[in-house]
Amino acid sequence: MTATVPESPAEVTDERQDTAQRLLRSSAELSFDPATQVDWDTPLDRTHHGMSPEWSSLYGTAYWNELTEEQRAELTRQESASVASTGIWFEMILQQLVLRDFYAKDPTDPAFQWALTEIADECRHSIMFARGSAKLGAPAYVPKRHVVALGRFCALTYSGEAAYASILVAEEVLDVMQRDWMRDERVAPFVRTINNIHVVEESRHMRFAREETRERLRAAGPARRRVQALLVAAAAYHIVSSMWNEQVYANAGLDTQRALREARGNEHHKALLRSSCAGLMEFLSSCGLLTKPALWFYRRANLI
Ligand SMILES: [Fe+2]
């Protein structure tokens, strides 16, 4: 995949504005209102899964083979809510990052207007995920306390390429799994609609995050690139490792200790994550963000 590299600052500005204009037009043509477009009223059918079973942290383990179909469906519903709750947590960080980035900038710039459009999307997404989790019968799945503190630090301090590449990582990882779930007839219809809405609207966000990451890195020297690469990788590690909350097993009526042990050794799940992040890793590599210390985090998170 080769992108045309603009030569002058004026060309860069033009290209950036063109992209933002296109994203704004696309958003005007196809955006959703989850409050009215998701079926919130039909009661939950307990035979339905919350995510494609293959995405369960236990799929492929001995424990999974022992579970009844009802237990598997309950587990994937809790896991789906856990992923959605982590999504809400990250979207709240993301909104702060983008808001801080565009604070007091030129409001006539299409990129400024796009940024506010994206924040509005994320705000609707978080409400949608919150209602979806409640409908799945799940409690609040909040990341571990130290991760919540790190998230607050990230929201207050990350800027430029570190902010946009971290946003991209969270969006890409969610995107790959949600593309599977939205097409899967075993998944509850309202969850499929939620995923469909998210996939469509996030494809624009990812486009913007990729462009901003490349754009902000243009002026970065090797030292800054190395520091930013590490910040992005640390964020990626904490986002991905928070997606499957340890409480999901107890809430699905399973033995937490055994489930955690088998989930941690689940090579199927790790391989699924790795294969789904291949495109993302290729992009980070093309930006020079896959430094050695960064790779350590991506390996630990099973993203590479
Ligand atoms: Fe979102």
Ligand SMILES: [Fe+2]
């Ligand atoms: Fe997004």
